[in-house]
Amino acid sequence: MHDYIKERAVQIGRYLVEKRQTVRAVAKAFGVSKSTVHKDLTERLPEIDAELARQVKEILEYHKAIRHLRGGEATRNKYRRDGTEGV
Secondary structure (H helix, E strand, O other), rough: HHHHHHHHHHHHHHHHHHOOOOOHHHHHHHOOOOHHHHHHHHHHHHHHOHHHHHHHHHHHHHHHHHHHHHHHHHHHHHHHHHOOOOO
16 A cells, blocks of 8 residues: 555544544545545555544444434425425
8 A cells, every 4th residue: 555545544534533524524625535535444544543443433333323314404404495394
């Protein structure tokens, strides 16, 4: 694995732990795809820094556990903005 990939994986991991943002938000902040962020965090980071990978895993599991709530909230907000609530 190239050094810049290792460095990016660690930077993304630290950023996620610090900001506690979603994979999508982290990908946007770093200018890479969601797939790249996910691969960096789940496959590459454990080989580089096990403790940071453990912290990241906790956050990713939390986001996975509440994603159905985020989706429901997004839909609710969409219909409130459109003025079609209750349709």
